[in-house]
Amino acid sequence: MIPTPFDYIAAKSLDEAVALLGKHGEAAKILAGGHSLVPAMKLRLAQPQVLIDISRIKDLAYIREEGNSLRVGAMTTHYALESSKRVRVVSPLLAECAAAIGDVQVRNRGTIGGSVVHADPAADWPAAMIALRVEMVCAGAKGERVIKADDFFVDLLTTAIAPGEVLREIRIPLSQGRTGQSYKKVRHPASGFAVVGVAVNLGLDAAGKCANASIGVTGAAAKAFRAGGAEAALTGKPPDAAVAAAAAAKAADRQDMNSDLYASAEYRRHLVEVTARRAVLAAVGAAK
Amino acid sequence: MKVPIQVTVNGKTHAHEVEPRVLLVHYLRDVLNLTGTHIGCETSLCGACTVMLDGQAVKSCTVLAAQANGAHITTIEGFAVNGRLHPVQEGFWERHGLQCGYCTPGMIVASAQLLERNPDPTEAEIRMAIEGNLCRCTGYQHIVEAVQYAARRMKGAAAAD
């Protein structure tokens, strides 16, 4: 279980990392926490010739509030997000999702940036990224660009980030008013990954009706997706048990479900519905 | 191309040139001869290889030695101080937290991490904290009791200070 040989370069700055990516092209890969890449290299599913370690770049791991948004550096670990008291207050979904990942050792090393760029169909973060409508700030040779979460996850293990780009920061708009969030997940009993995971971020108006709902689903399909049908079914209604159930029944609408040894497509569709209902009700509970 | 690394393991600093693909667990065992850290699955799942890397419990089969450059590492060999067992080690001894002992070094490191972050864990919290560590012998019950013993010991020590 040893990777094929490669060269290792610890980048000292973001500019250097981008320049190295430009120089080595397809042969190179960014190394963040290494908790997806190193296992893949050990299995020789990935055989990069050059690893560019970005963990030594100053100021790539941070959690900062700026105006109405939370800025999270790409190298911020799952554990840092799980354990931040401030995150629990201003963006509880982030903390809840972080805590649902793998085990302590994985959360100590793995990063939010590495997880979203890897785009494993069973990863937890993508659901939360969609529900929170985050923006991904990517640095490339021509400067920076911002990609919305809805455009970021393109396909199985594929994102909109270009080969020469490095994800630098994730910007999370902070919800105002009476809001509630929740992440619910059916864990694969062996791997810990999400068989299905649903992240809900909703707002209630003064009358207690659902003013807006944003729902991301992971684990179920080739890539994480927005449960638009469920969002529409919640909006404008009092989110009681019946409304939540009706909305949840639409969460997997028009999506092809994954099928594997552990869960058939039909079972996954059922899990999406059950998990979505629980997550919606938990979010409503949190908003009160 | 080999890369130079310098790491401080259990208080002692080492400098070596390593191939970038050398995993930290192999560096600890084969280069430094610290074989207390075990290799179980080599696939990031069993936790036998867990060590402290700059105060964080990590699976050393999933860290490159090169990534540890500059780090302070504590392996199970560094847990006892001046011949006195760490409270978690003492707990495993007193409460029979092991049978074959294969998982034990990793269990002790993961448990120590828990008690640092949460000195008064519930039973459920203890079980969660060692979910990344597999034991094929004990059924976990005695491991949980060992951690509870250690938590009491550490609280007692804190009160006595």
Ligand SMILES: Cc1cc2nc3c(=O)[nH]c(=O)nc-3n(C[C@H](O)[C@H](O)[C@H](O)COP(=O)(O)OP(=O)(O)OC[C@H]3O[C@@H](n4cnc5c(N)ncnc54)[C@H](O)[C@@H]3O)c2cc1C
């Ligand atoms: C035992 C185990 C259990 C796990 N369980 C779960 C789980 O339950 N849920 C879950 O969601 N995940 C789980 N994971 C995956 C874990 O969360 C990884 O840490 C994460 O997917 C990748 O983050 P990383 O920092 O380790 O990235 P790396 O492995 O270093 O990189 C992953 C990929 O992203 C690229 N990359 C990384 N950072 C950047 C960047 N800033 N810009 C551009 N490209 C970048 C790399 O080139 C690579 O292709 C588990 C992993 C293990 C080993």
Ligand code: FES
């Ligand atoms: S040997 Fe590292 S987790 Fe099993």
Ligand code: FES
């Ligand atoms: S004591 Fe044998 S594996 Fe745990």
